[in-house]
Amino acid sequence: MEVSGLVESPATLSFQDLLALPQVDSVSDFHCVEAWSVKDQGWSGAPFTALMERVKPKRGARYALFRAYDGYSTSLPLRELSKEGVLLAHTLNGQPLPPPLGGPVRLVVPHKLGYKSIMWLRGVEFSANDELGFWEARGYTNEADPWRGAD
Ligand SMILES: Nc1nc2c(c(=O)[nH]1)N[C@H]1C(S)=C(S)[C@@H](COP(=O)(O)O)O[C@H]1N2
Ligand SMILES: [Mo]
Numbered sequence: 001m002e003v004s005g006l007v008e009s010p011a012t013l014s015f016q017d018l019l020a021l022p023q024v025d026s027v028s029d030f031h032c033v034e035a036w037s038v039k040d041q042g043w044s045g046a047p048f049t050a051l052m053e054r055v056k057p058k059r060g061a062r063y064a065l066f067r068a069y070d071g072y073s074t075s076l077p078l079r080e081l082s083k084e085g086v087l088l089a090h091t092l093n094g095q096p097l098p099p100p101l102g103g104p105v106r107l108v109v110p111h112k113l114g115y116k117s118i119m120w121l122r123g124v125e126f127s128a129n130d131e132l133g134f135w136e137a138r139g140y141t142n143e144a145d146p147w148r149g150a151d
Pocket of ligand 1: 069119135
Protein backbone atom coordinates (compact mmCIF):
# COMPACT_ATOMS: atom_id res chain seq x y z
CA MET A 1 0.00 0.00 0.00
CA GLU A 2 1.38 3.33 -1.13
CA VAL A 3 0.93 6.22 1.34
CA SER A 4 1.73 9.57 -0.24
CA GLY A 5 0.89 13.25 -0.39
CA LEU A 6 0.93 15.71 2.50
CA VAL A 7 2.67 13.51 5.09
CA GLU A 8 5.98 13.74 6.96
CA SER A 9 6.85 10.11 6.23
CA PRO A 10 5.58 8.78 2.90
CA ALA A 11 5.70 4.99 2.94
CA THR A 12 5.10 1.83 1.01
CA LEU A 13 3.51 -0.52 3.54
CA SER A 14 3.63 -4.25 3.00
CA PHE A 15 0.96 -6.54 4.42
CA GLN A 16 3.39 -7.28 7.30
CA ASP A 17 3.85 -3.54 7.92
CA LEU A 18 0.08 -3.21 8.21
CA LEU A 19 -0.03 -6.06 10.74
CA ALA A 20 2.74 -4.34 12.71
CA LEU A 21 0.52 -1.29 13.31
CA PRO A 22 -1.74 -1.28 16.39
CA GLN A 23 -4.70 -3.60 15.73
CA VAL A 24 -8.32 -3.52 16.85
CA ASP A 25 -11.42 -5.66 16.52
CA SER A 26 -14.61 -3.82 15.71
CA VAL A 27 -18.16 -5.00 15.27
CA SER A 28 -20.26 -2.90 12.94
CA ASP A 29 -23.16 -2.96 10.52
CA PHE A 30 -22.67 -2.42 6.82
CA HIS A 31 -24.94 -0.06 4.89
CA CYS A 32 -25.23 -0.10 1.13
CA VAL A 33 -26.60 2.82 -0.84
CA GLU A 34 -29.10 0.34 -2.32
CA ALA A 35 -30.67 0.27 1.16
CA TRP A 36 -29.72 -3.18 2.43
CA SER A 37 -27.59 -3.58 5.55
CA VAL A 38 -25.56 -6.46 6.94
CA LYS A 39 -25.47 -6.44 10.72
CA ASP A 40 -22.73 -7.30 13.18
CA GLN A 41 -19.71 -7.87 11.01
CA GLY A 42 -16.55 -8.56 13.05
CA TRP A 43 -13.74 -6.66 11.38
CA SER A 44 -10.09 -6.67 12.47
CA GLY A 45 -7.35 -4.40 11.29
CA ALA A 46 -5.45 -1.21 11.95
CA PRO A 47 -7.50 1.84 12.89
CA PHE A 48 -7.03 4.56 10.29
CA THR A 49 -5.65 6.73 13.11
CA ALA A 50 -2.77 4.24 13.50
CA LEU A 51 -1.84 4.85 9.87
CA MET A 52 -1.95 8.60 10.50
CA GLU A 53 0.36 8.22 13.51
CA ARG A 54 2.76 6.26 11.34
CA VAL A 55 2.94 8.67 8.36
CA LYS A 56 2.14 11.93 10.20
CA PRO A 57 -0.11 14.10 8.03
CA LYS A 58 1.28 17.61 7.60
CA ARG A 59 -0.57 20.71 8.70
CA GLY A 60 -2.89 21.44 5.84
CA ALA A 61 -3.75 17.82 5.07
CA ARG A 62 -7.55 17.57 5.35
CA TYR A 63 -8.60 14.66 3.13
CA ALA A 64 -7.48 11.16 2.30
CA LEU A 65 -7.93 10.07 -1.32
CA PHE A 66 -8.13 6.28 -1.68
CA ARG A 67 -7.34 4.21 -4.76
CA ALA A 68 -7.95 0.53 -5.40
CA TYR A 69 -6.48 -2.12 -7.66
CA ASP A 70 -9.65 -2.20 -9.79
CA GLY A 71 -9.42 1.52 -10.55
CA TYR A 72 -12.11 2.43 -8.00
CA SER A 73 -11.58 5.50 -5.85
CA THR A 74 -13.19 7.36 -2.98
CA SER A 75 -12.26 10.03 -0.46
CA LEU A 76 -13.09 11.16 3.05
CA PRO A 77 -12.18 14.05 5.35
CA LEU A 78 -9.56 13.12 7.96
CA ARG A 79 -12.00 14.04 10.71
CA GLU A 80 -14.41 11.35 9.50
CA LEU A 81 -11.56 8.84 9.20
CA SER A 82 -10.54 9.57 12.81
CA LYS A 83 -13.82 8.18 14.16
CA GLU A 84 -14.00 4.91 16.03
CA GLY A 85 -14.53 1.82 13.92
CA VAL A 86 -12.78 3.13 10.79
CA LEU A 87 -10.32 0.37 9.91
CA LEU A 88 -7.82 -0.79 7.36
CA ALA A 89 -9.31 -4.26 7.63
CA HIS A 90 -7.66 -7.55 6.72
CA THR A 91 -9.83 -9.96 8.74
CA LEU A 92 -13.58 -10.58 8.79
CA ASN A 93 -15.22 -12.71 11.48
CA GLY A 94 -11.83 -14.25 12.34
CA GLN A 95 -10.90 -15.23 8.78
CA PRO A 96 -8.53 -13.55 6.33
CA LEU A 97 -10.64 -11.17 4.26
CA PRO A 98 -11.43 -13.04 1.02
CA PRO A 99 -10.79 -11.24 -2.28
CA PRO A 100 -14.49 -11.06 -3.25
CA LEU A 101 -15.09 -8.99 -0.10
CA GLY A 102 -12.12 -6.70 -0.66
CA GLY A 103 -9.13 -8.73 0.54
CA PRO A 104 -6.35 -8.59 1.26
CA VAL A 105 -7.05 -5.10 2.65
CA ARG A 106 -10.05 -2.82 2.51
CA LEU A 107 -11.22 0.30 4.26
CA VAL A 108 -14.23 -0.11 6.58
CA VAL A 109 -16.18 3.04 7.40
CA PRO A 110 -19.22 1.90 9.42
CA HIS A 111 -20.79 5.37 9.70
CA LYS A 112 -20.85 5.96 5.92
CA LEU A 113 -22.63 4.29 2.99
CA GLY A 114 -20.89 1.24 1.53
CA TYR A 115 -19.29 3.01 -1.41
CA LYS A 116 -16.85 4.76 0.97
CA SER A 117 -15.54 1.36 2.16
CA ILE A 118 -13.07 0.83 -0.65
CA MET A 119 -11.99 -2.75 -1.35
CA TRP A 120 -8.59 -3.96 -2.67
CA LEU A 121 -6.86 -0.91 -1.28
CA ARG A 122 -3.82 0.15 -3.22
CA GLY A 123 -2.97 3.65 -2.10
CA VAL A 124 -3.84 6.53 0.19
CA GLU A 125 -2.95 10.10 -0.70
CA PHE A 126 -3.23 12.80 1.95
CA SER A 127 -4.38 16.07 0.43
CA ALA A 128 -5.46 19.61 1.24
CA ASN A 129 -8.26 19.26 -1.30
CA ASP A 130 -11.01 16.74 -1.82
CA GLU A 131 -11.40 14.81 -5.06
CA LEU A 132 -14.67 13.08 -6.00
CA GLY A 133 -14.49 9.30 -6.07
CA PHE A 134 -15.95 6.88 -8.62
CA TRP A 135 -19.59 6.96 -7.46
CA GLU A 136 -19.40 10.47 -6.05
CA ALA A 137 -18.46 11.78 -9.52
CA ARG A 138 -21.52 9.92 -10.86
CA GLY A 139 -23.96 11.61 -8.52
CA TYR A 140 -23.83 9.78 -5.20
CA THR A 141 -23.58 12.14 -2.26
CA ASN A 142 -20.08 12.83 -1.06
CA GLU A 143 -21.43 12.89 2.52
CA ALA A 144 -22.64 9.26 2.23
CA ASP A 145 -24.63 9.43 5.47
CA PRO A 146 -26.53 6.11 5.80
CA TRP A 147 -29.36 7.78 7.75
CA ARG A 148 -29.95 10.29 5.01
CA GLY A 149 -29.63 8.34 1.74
CA ALA A 150 -27.75 8.69 -1.51
CA ASP A 151 -29.42 11.69 -3.16
N1 LIG B 1 -12.31 -1.25 -5.01
C1 LIG B 1 -13.64 -1.17 -4.93
N2 LIG B 1 -14.20 -0.92 -3.73
C2 LIG B 1 -15.53 -0.83 -3.61
C3 LIG B 1 -16.39 -0.96 -4.73
C4 LIG B 1 -15.78 -1.24 -5.98
O1 LIG B 1 -16.45 -1.38 -7.03
N3 LIG B 1 -14.42 -1.34 -6.04
N4 LIG B 1 -17.76 -0.84 -4.57
C5 LIG B 1 -18.24 -0.11 -3.38
C6 LIG B 1 -19.66 -0.28 -3.13
S1 LIG B 1 -20.71 0.58 -4.17
C7 LIG B 1 -20.16 -1.03 -2.08
S2 LIG B 1 -21.81 -1.08 -1.70
C8 LIG B 1 -19.25 -1.85 -1.25
C9 LIG B 1 -19.70 -3.29 -1.22
O2 LIG B 1 -18.91 -4.00 -0.33
P1 LIG B 1 -19.31 -5.51 0.05
O3 LIG B 1 -19.16 -6.33 -1.20
O4 LIG B 1 -18.40 -5.92 1.13
O5 LIG B 1 -20.71 -5.48 0.51
O6 LIG B 1 -17.91 -1.80 -1.70
C10 LIG B 1 -17.47 -0.52 -2.12
N5 LIG B 1 -16.05 -0.59 -2.37
MO1 LIG C 1 -22.94 0.07 -3.38
